[in-house]
Amino acid sequence: MARQSKAGVINCDLGMSKPFDIELERLTSQAPYSEIARGAAAGQRGTFFLETFGCQMNDHDSEKVAGLLLSRGYQQVETPEAASLILYNTCSIREKAAQKVFSRLGEYREKQNEGKVIGVLGCVAQQEGEEIFKRAPWVSLVCGSASYRKLPDMLTQLEAGNQRVTGLDTDTDATFETEVTRRDNPWRAYLTIIEGCDKACSYCVVPFTRGPERSRGSDSILKEVRQLAELGYSEVQLLGQTVNSYADPTPRKMRFSELLLAVADVQGIRRVRFTTSHPSDFTPDIVEAIEGQPKICDHVHLPVQSGSTRVLRAMQRTYSREVYLEKIAMMRDANRPIAITTDIIVGFPGETEFEFEETLSLLDEVQYDNLFSFKYSPRPNTPSLSMSDSMSEEEKGRRLAVLQDRQREIQSAKNARLVGKRFEVLVSGKSRRENQWSGYTTSHRMINFASQERELLGTYVQVRVTGASPNSLVGDHAV
Ligand code: SAH
Ligand code: SF4
Ligand code: F3S
Helix, strand or coil: CCCCCCCCCCCCCCCCCCCCCCHHHHHHHCCCCCHHHHHHHHCCCCEEEEECCCCHHHHHHHHHHHHHHCCCCCEEEECCCCCCCEEEEECCCCCCCHHHHHHHHHHHHHHHHHCEEEEEHHHHHHHCHHHHHHHHCCCCEECCCHHHHHHHHHHHHHHHCCCEECCCCCCCCCCCCCEEEECCCCCEEEEEEEECCCCCCCCCHHHHCCCCCCCCCCCHHHHHHHHHCCCCCCEEEECCHHHCCCCCCCCCCCHHHHEEHHHHHHHHCEEEECCCCCHHHHHHHHHHHHHHCCCCCCCCCCCCECCCCHHHHHHCCCCCHHHHHHHHHHHHHHHCEEEEEEEECCCCCCCCHHHHHHHHHHHHHCCEEEEEEEEECCCCCCCHHHHHHHHCCHHHHHHHHHHHHHHHHHHHHHCCCCCCEEEEEEEEECCCCEEEEECCCHHHHHHECCCCCCCCCCCCCEEEEEEEEEEEEEEECCC
16 A cells, blocks of 8 residues: 555556645534634644655545644644644655655754754654654654654643653554544545554564554444545545454444445445455455445455465465465456455565566466555564565566566556446546546546546546556546
8 A cells, every 4th residue: 555666557646736725614523613713724833844655544644633733723834944843754664765754854954943843753753763863853753653642742742842752652542533634635535444453474564663453443433434425525445554454343343344335325425445455354245345335446455465375474474375366266256347456575585586476477367457566675673674685686676677567568458458448437636738637437547538528626427448558548528
């Protein structure tokens, strides 16, 4: 679900900019709007700039942090220059992502002299902790995602003149819920249903940076979905690092597939998405839910990481190539076609040429609709750090390029077969070029299309595919 490197047609980034000026009515709120509006309009507490890197969970956390700050009377601004509080929500999944944090913090150095407060949130904050104060003494706030509930207290401490505050606990049962969430996209709403991760993949920082798994109660999820529908959202995307490991803590004990169906039943909801699914918890009832309820989108992101059972074992992924292929077969047997996407790591310690070729043969076998591929990056605290990572960067790069070429061929052929087909598209982007729009199909394919209509944003339209390349589809508005 991270987006740093990708080789394909389905673009995880929304084909639209992130507007800052969403009307207050769009804020999801249990608190009276007028109260929030008063605080926000007055900007009594100053202004904040919030920059976000990483996965959709980080994007959504930032939406919640923004909501929290707005409800406390801060105003959101578009540049660090205009802000009194600069917050940086960080990602640590690969070394490059983490390095970027410190170079960005370097740029903020002189901002502290201008009296600005600088804070680091997210996965690098959790991972590096107080070390951040040593490397960047101009930072005053360091807070990991499991402690965001404490942000209001931390801000109060800073306002009271405290120089340095931290929120680094991960031993919390709570999930991060806010009274107000300032969502970036007016049609698709993210909703985290499970935080943290209890898997222990040997290369991955997430269990350290996001803490143990905590599921949110189904009653509170459904209440928020009803509110979202009332506010005009028609698509919801349920989020979790292992979204399908969802374990309802309420007495209803809804299974993940039951939750999908219950969300789809909410009046006004037209599309339900979910990401990321872990293969080991991907059970037949999820496929049955997709088959039986067209509002549940026909797209499953099922990261495989490697096509070699030996490497999967070294990665502690808890399934073999064969078991993974059984999950794929389950989807291929469904009475509704399901688009399948994946994540792959090349150059894991000890990966032989033969094992890499097993990954290539898996691509041929599965015929993914898209994939995100990464060179293995050794990360702090992870078990694979102690495995010898002797492969050169050049060789990792070569394997990545070979893999991406193979996938490009697959996508080229798959997309060519879509020409002439009609899809329902939720229009989410408008090009600067006249009469050009873009949006996503239920299977999360992005289509650029032409239409003479004056206003289509946020509507559902039928689009006929007229052309395809490995990475994109083009079409015409079909009436
Ligand atoms: N929870 C999801 C993915 C989380 S991170 C899952 O289990 O699939 C998103 C992707 O980043 C992973 O699927 C993996 O492909 C990649 N990734 C994670 N750690 C990495 C590392 N140390 N080096 C390279 N890629 C990594
Ligand atoms: Fe990381 Fe594995 Fe958890 Fe995914 S399932 S977040 S890869 S530890
Ligand atoms: Fe997401 Fe990056 Fe953290 S991928 S969970 S923001 S390490």
